[in-house]
Each structure stands twice: as C-alpha cells, then as structure tokens.
Amino acid sequence: MTLDTVKHATETPEAAQPWKELGLKEDEYARIREILGRRPTGAELAMYSVMWSEHCSYKSSKVHLKQFGEKVPDNDAMLVGIGENAGVVDVGQGYAVTFKVESHNHPSYIEPYQGAATGVGGIVRDILAMGARPVAVVDPLRFGAADHPDTKRVLPGVVAGIGGYGNCLGLPNIGGEVVFDSCYQGNPLVNAGCIGVMKHEDIHLAKASGTGNKVILYGARTGGDGIGGVSVLASETFESTGPAKRPAVQVGDPFQEKLLIECTLEIFGEKLVAGIQDLGGAGLSCATSELASAGSGGMRVELDTVPLRDSSLSPEEILMSESQERMCAVVEPDKVDRFMEICEKWDVIATVIGEVTEGERLEIFWHGEQIVDVPPRTVAHEGPVYHRPYERPSWQDALQADDANKLARPANAAELREQILKLVASPNQASKAWITDQYDRFVQGNTILAQPEDAGMVRVDEESNLGVAMATDGNGRYAKLDPYAGAQLALAESYRNVAASGAKPLAISNCLNFGSPEDPDVMWQFAEATRGLADGCLALGTPVTGGNVSLYNQTGETAIHPTPVVAVLGVIDDVTRRTPIAFKEEGQLLYLLGETTEEFGGSAWSQVVHDHLGGLPPKVDLERERLLGEILISASRDGMIDAAHDLSDGGLVQAVVESCLRGGVGARLVVPDGLDAFTFLLSESAGRAVVSVPRSEELRFTDMCGARGLPVTRIGVVDGDAVEVQGEFTLPLDELRTAHAETIPGLFA
C-alpha cells in the first residue's frame, strides 16, 4: 500500500475516502476539504474524524454549555475554568484543588472490566495533567434493573474494573452512587471522578509554546487498542444487532499508570515541563493538536519515532490509538536530559517525538514523508458546531399529569411498615457495601469520610487540618419528569450532601448523560437541563469548573432518562469538625430541618411500591438550600450537631434508618403536627436534612435556626435498638439491617 502523503493527496483529489466509516457526516467531510484546500490524507482524515466526534468536539452540546461560562456567580475561588483538562479552585492556604467527572459508558457496556478500569485511568490522568497529585476518586454508576440477567454481567465487571485499577493506583475511593433503573439496561452509565491537590504555583496547562522546545511522549507503548474509541463508541447509538465493537475498547495497566503518576509528579517537582497533556480519547491526534492549538507556535512530529507495541500499526492507527497510560510533555531543550533521567528512574519509556516550530501548522512526518499538514485549531478547537433542533416532547404533558400524589397509599400502620421495609431493601435504597468494600478507601491515610457518608472527605494538610469534600448526585427519574428542575435537584442534593458533612460548597463539575442529540426530544431535555444547572449554579454561587457530556446513551430508539450528574466540591478549614451521618449518643435530639409537603413524583416510594414514574419532581428552592447549607456548616463548626444526614430519595425514613444502622443505635420518632405519618416518612421534598443535637446544644441550635428563618421541627430522640414511629409501628434494627444489607450480595455475590 502506498503511503498517503500530503503530496499524494494533492495529486489524487478524487480518491475515495472512508469518511463515513470513520463517523463523519458528508458536510463535515466537505468542510475538511475546504479548510485544507485539498482532500485530507488518510492520517488527516483519521485526526479530524476522532477530534470532530461528538465526544471530543462537543458539537451538539457546545451552544448550550456556553451558559456555564456566561452565568458565572461572583466567586473568586476559580483559578482555571472551563476548557482545560479540568477546572481548578482555590481552597486556601496556598492550595488549589482540581476535580472532574467523566463518562466511560459505552466501553463499560461492551467490556465492563476494561471499560470501567480505563475510565478511572483516564480521569486520573486528566487531573495529573493539571499538575496535581490525585488524592481520591469517586464513581457514580447506573445500571439496568437489578434483577435483569445482563446486570449480573455488567455490574460485577464494572465494580471489579474500578477496584482493580483504582486500588492499584493507591487512590482512596470515597464516594459515588449506584442506581438501578431499567432505562439503563442496554446502556449503563459508568462515570468516574477524581480530585487532585497542588500548590497554586504548580498549576500546569496544556499548551505548546517556545520554538525549539521538545515534544516528549512518555508512558506506555502505543498499541492497537481503542482505535477510534471516541468516534465509534462514544458518539454513536448502539444497535442491538450491530457487529462486535470490542476492539475499540482500551485495555488498561494500572501498574504502568502508577509509575506514570509518580514519575510525572517528580518531573513537576523539578519544574521541567512547559506544557503537558494526557492521552485519552483520540490519543495522539488529540494531544498534539490540542497542545499546538493552545500554544503560540506550530508543531512538527516524527510519527515513526513513537514506541509501538505492535510494529505493524499504520500511521493512521497510531494517531487514533487510545492506548492507555501515556502523556505528552513540552520540554525546553536543556531540561530534556533531566526529564529522561527521571523517566528512567521510574522505568517509564520516554521518547522525543517532535518539537515546537515557528509556523502555525501541525506537521506530522512518517519516515521523512509528510502525512499531516493542518492548522491545529481547525482540528482541536474549531470543529463543527450544531444548533440541533429541539422541542418539548409530545408526551411530556401526559407524563406530568400522571400524578404520583394520587397513587394508592398504605391503608394502615401495618401496611406502611411493610412498604418501608420493602423500600429499605429495594436495590436502590439498600446498602451498597458489597460494592464499595471492593474499593480501597483508606490508602494515602487522609480519608476522613467515605461512602456511605453523605460526602467523601480527605485531609489536604496534616498540620492545619484543611480538607476537601466531594459528593456526586443525579436523579434521572426527576430529570425525566422535568429536566430543568431535575438538573437543579441534582445540584441541590450534591450541595446539601457536602454541607451536611460540614464543608462549604465551592464549585461544581458535571457529567451530562443523555440520549441521541439527533432526537429533538432528547435535545430539549439537554437544553432544559443545562439551563437549569447554569441558573442553579448562579443562585447557589458555585461556578461550573468544567465537565463532560455523554450523548447517544440509548439502545435503538429508546433513550435513557436524562441523567445530569453533578459533583460539588467543598472545603473545610478543620477536618476535626466534620459531621458524620451516624447517630451515636442515646438521648440526643433529632431535628428535621426544612419543610415537608406531599411530594411523591419520581420518588423511591412510587418506584418500589407502584413501579410508577409520573407527576412533577419535588419543588426546588435554591435560596432555602443555601440557608440550610449555611446552618449545617455553622452547626458543625460550632459543635452544635453530632450527626447530619441529607434527605433525598426514600425521604426521612430512609435517612433515619441509614443513620441508625451506621451508628448501631435506634431512634424514636413522633409524627409532627400537621403531617400524616406517610408524608412525614416518605415524601421527598427537597431542602431538608435530619440532625442529631446534644441536649446541651438544643437551645443554641434552635435559636440559630429561628433567627435565620429556617424551619426546624423536633421529631424524636436517639434511643433503643429499633426505629419506632410512635403510634404507628416499630422496626427492630436487626430486621432493618438484614433487609438493608442482604439485597445487593443476594443479587450479585
């Protein structure tokens, strides 16, 4: 086969090219020809196809994501915003924190173990590329119905992959979610988040500047795995009868990644790099074009110098390969030797593959012949932008009219007791310990809180006790009923979780999981959710630092529930003031913060008892969320509360059961005046939390709530070895523990 050089492409304008097979649309191919003034070479076509894929270019979502940069709250914590590998916020004392959540949904369905493992690997490299030491990971996961046979294939593989990779990196896994819903049956959501810590002066950016600087590729050799992963997997809808797509899934080696982390941190420590980029989706195509595009000059790369695992790879395949555990650094010539020494120390292969040039072109050569000559911005940052049509779905009104508040309620206390027991044991509400116990939450020795706490929390500074907390939340059922409110509810819940742990919410990241953007219904959900999230962040004062969009999450014509997942990062000045969820001391008073009304649309109760989804989700009041957050943080700082748990799916009773089981002690509850037991226990009104208050602090605490206008209701006392609702029923802790603990191992062990 002759090499398709730039010269050859110029001479053979009519040669047929596989643009369609590479996932490009006809007009996109035409635009590439227009940019170049000729047909692209095979290598150029490969680069454009992966970089213009939905996953890399955000071509359908961009016009909506703009709001996150426009509706920016007044918050001076943001150091690096949207557009870099991950956003960076100031957490004080000279420390900066970077965090991000990314999706690895499609690969994890095809090959659960490797798909999930490389999802962890990818997000960790994103964080590392900012100059930070990764300090914790979280994993928001969504699977099909818990009792579906295929969930038995997917879930254990995903969990083992996350554990197998993350545990080997020495990163504590401190949070996340596990949700089951049949809408994710053919399209599980495997999102992976990571937090990194650095000093302000250590922030690194992905840009190639300084003519003559060397471009160094280091880490694993490049192989044939993951070729076209972003265009083939992440950017197309699954057809249930399509050909096997396994070769497009990458294979991870966590040991190599661990070496890469330590090696890179040592390189940062000696200030040896001018710019750095990790290799993830779209591999070298992405790294070289993004570095060159963001820098001031051009770049010349000798592609045949790239170390290969498989010597038969073509230049196109090398450019598209998504082999894991690779990074690309731009290094001043006089620092190259030291850079190489450090790589050698860590047994990491490093190769100078090119240099920064004076021009404005990205030029790639294969054994001396030019195969790529493009303006890098057109590849990396000036891809197509679509204004996809969107329209409120015709079925939305009917869905909202199907009011969950009208569903049959338990007729008596015995039935209420039975339904609560069923709820606590349902896969979504049951203990996830069987899953999270497969993740190391102790490594690094800084873990203050980890699942099943409301938020994960790690210590940042051993002397000052500065810490950071993170929670991730999303509720696809709420978002299906109302995507605008659903996105805000995800934000509010995550915000509330961080505040309940005692940390002050600072900023957010997101992972927006939706169906096909080519469906106007889905695009409407996306437009509404992004608008809701942007408005919500403005109201709560938490800027969006970055995020990830995953589209085409559907099987055939059926899209998943719109599932915006929100990660809120918070800071706590003194981790010894953190608030756990466990009720511990008998005699402490239980207070419900916030207001409870009849809100059952999208609720766990409506799903578990009636298999129903309809009506409206709980009302959102972000001012109330903000006030609740302030009260929770003040109370934790001043020692007024010993435990706090946010109220979300499953309502008050779910929160109380979790706090009791965690602390090994019971609670006696009294239904407050004006509420019936059912609404009190199971409504999912937002903006609420339950707290455990020592008797000596009662007055101070209620005075504070009263003075600031937060509704506060005394609902009971920590006591005994059962959850007792006076005049209604008693549920012994042993019975609750069995119901709560045995479901997940019963399904998957």
Added chain:
Amino acid sequence: MTARIGVVTFPGTLDDRDTQRAVRVAGAEAVPLWHRDKDLKQVDAVVLPGGFSYGDYLRAGAISRFSPVMESVIEQAKAGMPVLGICNGFQVLTETHLLPGAMLRNNHLHFICRDQKLRVETNSTAWTADYEVGQEISIPLKNIDGRYVADERTLDMLEAEGRVAFRYLDMNPNGSLRDIAGITNEAGNVVGLMPHPEHAVEPLIGTGRTDGLGFFTSILKKLVDAR
C-alpha cells in the same frame, strides 16, 4: 537521637507515604529506601509497605524479592534486624522465605476493604511488645490476595512455637487457614501481616481509631532501649 526506620518503595508500592507518616507519628525517623538501592542507609529497622509491587505480575511479591534492596534486607533480617511486612510486604516476606507459607487469592475472589478485628496472639516480637496477649484491635484490611496457606506441619509448628502473631476475629475475611492474619519468625524480629496498622494511627482518619500505632511504638521503644 531517635530510631531510624526504613520504608521501602518498590515500583507499585502504595502505602509507603502512609507508613512513613505512621513512623513519624510514633516518634521515630522515617527513612525512604529505594528498590534499586542496596544501601539501607544505616536504618535500625525496615518496613515493607503494602501495594502492588512490580504490578504483582506473576504472583504477589514474586518479583520484588529479587530487587537489590531485598538482598540487603534479607541479609540484615537474618542477622536480627527488625523487619515488618504489611500486606504486599507480607507477601514479599513469604516469597523470600523469611516467613513460611504463602498467600493465595481470597476465597470469595474479590478485593475486600473493611475494618477488621484481630486478636494479638503474642507480644514477644519486635513489633508487638506494646500490646497485651489476647488484646483485640481493629485495623483496616484491604487486599485481593490475602488467604494465608501453609501445609499442616508448618501450621502446627507455628501454633506450637507461638508464632501466630494475629488472628482474624468475628469473621475470616479471605479463607486464611486457622484464621491467621499475621505471623512471626522464630527470633521474633520479622513479622508479617495482611491488615494495615499504618492506616490506624490517627484519630479521625480512616476507621477513626489508633489501634495500629502500637506496632510503631513497640519497635521504637525496643530500638531506643537497646542503645
């Protein structure tokens, strides 16, 4: 001058910085040791921390035993220097035959991370003097290859000589024979265990207990007293 305790870093070691912190919390000086370096930098004792050294390819701890640093550790351990192997470090110690037996994959085949209750069976080792015999402690356990096995004769010998140092309580998390969580050599200077004392040295962190600190205070007292 306080005691100098070396902490080895192999490629793939994860708990080296935690172990250094635990050594410091106990009041000793932590000295980082590098796998390629035979020089033990005149340390008084060595800890082999947890992780997945050399990726645990082939078999957990199987490649580490051939590293330059281990040549010196083996030589010094035989001469009486205190050595503690935690998790992957315990696996390395069995691979080097400083301790008998071997570790297999957990009987349930999963990685498991939990707060594990143990009984301290002997305080006549260099690393357990600060505990009472029969004392119950809780420290984190986290591994996938943690099932201790040995032939019956070796197990009987370990029991008879009082060399079972720690036993799992309440539940056996991995199928280890005779609930063995850790053992010692005949001289009591070399100790290996699967759970992680270095993750339980500060209140609030991890399990919120400090049950693991005794390992590091035990060795510090012994070394200082020997001066």
